[in-house]
Amino acid sequence: MKTHDAKGIPHTTPRQSATFTNDINSDIRRAAATGIYDIRGGGAKRKVPSFDDLLFMGASISRYPLEGYREKCDTSVTIGTRFAKNPIELDIPITIAGMSFGALSGPAKEALGRGADAAGTSTTTGDGGMTPEERGHSSKLVYQYLPSRYGMNPDDLRKADAIEVVVGQGAKPGGGGMLLGQKISDRVAEMRNLPKGIDQRSACRHPDWTGPDDLEIKILELREITGWKVPIYIKVAGARPYYDTTLAVKAGADAIVLDGMQGGTAATQDVFIEHVGQPTLAIIRPAVKALQDLGMHRKVQLILSGGIRSGADVAKAMALGADAVAIGTAALIALGDNDPKWEAEYNALGSTTGAYDDWHEGQDPAGITTQDPELMKRFDPIEGGRRLRNYLKVMTLEAQTIARACGKNHLHNLEPEDLVALTMEAAAMAKVPLAGTDWYPGKPGSGY
Amino acid sequence: MQNVDLQEIGLRDLNAMLHEQSSDTNQTAWEIDNPKGAHAIACGLDAPIEVTVKGSTGYYCAGMNKQATVNIKGSAGPGVAENMMSGKVVIEGDASQYAGATGHGGLLVIKGNASSRCGISMKGINIVVHGNIGHMSAFMAQSGNLVVCGDAGDALGDSCYEARLFVRGEVKSLGADCEKKEMRPEHIEILTELLAEAGCDANPEEFTRYGSARNLYNFDVDNAAAY
Ligand SMILES: Cc1cc2nc3c(=O)[nH]c(=O)nc-3n(C[C@H](O)[C@H](O)[C@H](O)COP(=O)(O)O)c2cc1C
Numbered sequence: 001m002k003t004h005d006a007k008g009i010p011h012t013t014p015r016q017s018a019t020f021t022n023d024i025n026s027d028i029r030r031a032a033a034t035g036i037y038d039i040r041g042g043g044a045k046r047k048v049p050s051f052d053d054l055l056f057m058g059a060s061i062s063r064y065p066l067e068g069y070r071e072k073c074d075t076s077v078t079i080g081t082r083f084a085k086n087p088i089e090l091d092i093p094i095t096i097a098g099m100s101f102g103a104l105s106g107p108a109k110e111a112l113g114r115g116a117d118a119a120g121t122s123t124t125t126g127d128g129g130m131t132p133e134e135r136g137h138s139s140k141l142v143y144q145y146l147p148s149r150y151g152m153n154p155d156d157l158r159k160a161d162a163i164e165v166v167v168g169q170g171a172k173p174g175g176g177g178m179l180l181g182q183k184i185s186d187r188v189a190e191m192r193n194l195p196k197g198i199d200q201r202s203a204c205r206h207p208d209w210t211g212p213d214d215l216e217i218k219i220l221e222l223r224e225i226t227g228w229k230v231p232i233y234i235k236v237a238g239a240r241p242y243y244d245t246t247l248a249v250k251a252g253a254d255a256i257v258l259d260g261m262q263g264g265t266a267a268t269q270d271v272f273i274e275h276v277g278q279p280t281l282a283i284i285r286p287a288v289k290a291l292q293d294l295g296m297h298r299k300v301q302l303i304l305s306g307g308i309r310s311g312a313d314v315a316k317a318m319a320l321g322a323d324a325v326a327i328g329t330a331a332l333i334a335l336g337d338n339d340p341k342w343e344a345e346y347n348a349l350g351s352t353t354g355a356y357d358d359w360h361e362g363q364d365p366a367g368i369t370t371q372d373p374e375l376m377k378r379f380d381p382i383e384g385g386r387r388l389r390n391y392l393k394v395m396t397l398e399a400q401t402i403a404r405a406c407g408k409n410h411l412h413n414l415e416p417e418d419l420v421a422l423t424m425e426a427a428a429m430a431k432v433p434l435a436g437t438d439w440y441p442g443k444p445g446s447g448y
Numbered sequence: 449m450q451n452v453d454l455q456e457i458g459l460r461d462l463n464a465m466l467h468e469q470s471s472d473t474n475q476t477a478w479e480i481d482n483p484k485g486a487h488a489i490a491c492g493l494d495a496p497i498e499v500t501v502k503g504s505t506g507y508y509c510a511g512m513n514k515q516a517t518v519n520i521k522g523s524a525g526p527g528v529a530e531n532m533m534s535g536k537v538v539i540e541g542d543a544s545q546y547a548g549a550t551g552h553g554g555l556l557v558i559k560g561n562a563s564s565r566c567g568i569s570m571k572g573i574n575i576v577v578h579g580n581i582g583h584m585s586a587f588m589a590q591s592g593n594l595v596v597c598g599d600a601g602d603a604l605g606d607s608c609y610e611a612r613l614f615v616r617g618e619v620k621s622l623g624a625d626c627e628k629k630e631m632r633p634e635h636i637e638i639l640t641e642l643l644a645e646a647g648c649d650a651n652p653e654e655f656t657r658y659g660s661a662r663n664l665y666n667f668d669v670d671n672a673a674a675y
Contacts, residue, residue, distance in 0.1 A: 036667055148569070149531065149550040149569060149571075152531060152550065153512075153531070153533060153552065154492055154494070154512040154514060154531070154533060157512070158492075181665075181666050192590075193552070193571040193572060193590045193591050194590060194609060194610075195609065195610060195665070197666075198609075198665040198666060199664075199665065199666050199667055201588070201607070203569065203588060207530075207546060207549040207550055207565070207568040207569045207587075207588075208508075208526065208527040208530045208545075208546040208549040208550070208568070209526075209527070214507070214526070217487045217488070217506070217507045217508065218507075218508070220487055220488050221487065221488040221491050221507070221508040221511050221527075224459065224460070224463045224488045224491050224492060225463075225491050225492030225511065225512055226492075227464065227467065228460070
């Protein structure tokens with residue numbers, strides 16, 4: 001590159017814009033070429049305040065730890081104790097989030113069931129209904145009741161161990177779904193009562209209720225149909241967690257699933273994923289506060305999701321008041337999604353390991369987010385299930401390690417007092433002190 | 449004939465009794481007195497029984513019905529026969545919003561008028577309305593037949609898929625991607641049968657058929673305004 005012009009006057013260094021970055025410019029070029037917004041899978045990729053900005057303090061002279069390998073640290077959790085005759089008993093507080101059949105292949109659903117079952121936890125259906133693969137391998141199956149009602153039928157409803165009324169998803173609070181034509185195979189089309197090969201739009205609102213008063217009646221209907229046996233969860237996106245939690249409790253929920261903006265999706269507009277909703281870290285305290293204000297904390301269980309990756313995340317979510325967590329993306333990675341062994345194929349699709357998010361296109365080299373029979377063959381549900389089980393066990397051990405270090409004999413005994421924050425933002429959101437202080441924004445400090 | 453007073457036994461016991469009926473039950477006829485607009489009456493039925501509700505009902509009466517026949521001698525609140533799979537639901541009076549929403553099968557007959565969003569997201573159910581229907585009816589309707597002997601409100605069949613919509617009277621406006629279609633002999637045949645089953649003597653020849661123009665089936669930037 002030339003540094004001076006012909007007269008010897010120096011050029012200024014070419015300067016990239018912080019506003020028009022190469023990333024942004026590529027978005028503009030893509031939009032100009034296609035005329036359609038970018039649809040992709042996965043969750044928000046931007047950096048937001050997160051559990052990484054929190055640390056546990058561990059034990060000290062005033063708090064003593066539990067012996068790592070000898071003293072018990074319980075991980076069990078019961079969900080649905082408020083109204084259901086048969087609450088769900090989980091050995092670990094890490095559940096598998098709802099992921100649609102259609103987005104995922106039948107064998108991938110089977111693997112989720114196998115892995116979760118072996119680890120003593122539940123899986124969740126998704127848009128598109130219940131598949132025999134999942135019901136057959138998951139002994140605790142939560143049946144999602146979604147706005148689209150694709151594949152919804154009372155027989156499957158009665159087979160479910162719990163029902164999750166989906167109001168919103170963290171990746172797209174207020175948005176519906178879109179499964180592009182390529183993924184509408186014969187089987188998916190049949191389950192959804194749609195012609196093959198067309199784009200399938202999922203509604204963003206339920207067709208037969210609007211607002212919290214209706215929701216209460218809808219829940220009554222679901223309970224009547226299932227004889228008040230199974231718990232009813234309400235899943236909401238991290239939009240207005242204090243009010244949404246309050247209204248969900250008032251509508252009669254047994255449990256609340258709260259999904260932050262990092263939460264994955266099978267297919268949503270990128271602009272939606274990145275710009276609508278609140279980070280997972282920001283939504284948990286308002287939701288817990290709502291439960292506490294109603295005297296319902298620990299009575300109506302709170303399941304938090306959106307970017308949960310490790311036992312540390314689990315422990316932090318629980319310390320802030322969650323009863324359990326749910327994982328989507330992490331479970332897919334455990335199954336083999338975005339594995340470096342497919343790098344050449346990701347490159348051929350214009351992507352790279354770790355960044356591959358065109359889950360809606362049905363060409364997943366790992367054979368997980370596809371309906372293509374050839375690609376599906378690459379994925380072994382038994383091996384996938386084993387990997388998921390291992391990963392769930394590791395997360396649980398990690399969370400237990402932290403809890404014992406904090407002197408807790410149950411993960412539920414972790415508390416905000418065990419935490420400090422690394423940044424002002426995280427301190428404000430989690431309402432735990434900034435490290436080295438006894439203060440968080442919004443709280444008057446004693447100032448030592 | 450099993451006769452029960454809803455106010456005496458309460459909703460839970462009523463529905464539990466109805467759910468206990470199996471396919472070979474001999475308690476095939478039920479009469480429910482004093483419904484008084486209660487919600488979720490006779491929802492989730494799954495046996496070939498006939499239930500007559502002697503009055504008006506609240507939300508979701510006969511919701512998710514399978515096999516059973518449910519007669520409502522008054523009017524029905526929102527979401528009557530929602531997600532019905534099979535069987536028959538007949539309403540003597542009017543129906544509120546979302547009648548037959550997401551229904552997969554069976555026949556819903558409304559002898560009066562139906563409010564907005566009748567047949568929303570219907571997935572195979574047949575609905576016959578003797579009177580008029582409100583706005584946004586058959587929104588995203590996937591399959592099945594909606595027959596309206598009176599008029600239809602605004603935005604009929606918006607974003608519908610393969611459902612067939614038959615209207616005898618005026619349609620205030622059609623929704624996005626919904627268009628008038630040709631009535632072929634097979635449509636007259638379907639209509640004749642449905643009208644007969646619904647106890648309606650309207651002349652099938654007087655109906656107009658509407659359905660999806662199928663322009664929104666695969667995204668095209670030139671149709672972006674319709675999304
Ligand atoms: C492939 C995929 C499909 C999904 N399908 C659904 C769905 O059908 N219904 C739903 O409520 N959420 C769906 N979600 C969202 C998950 O239930 C969950 O909220 C989210 O994945 C949690 O965040 P995480 O991915 O960071 O763990 C899906 C997520 C993924 C990754």
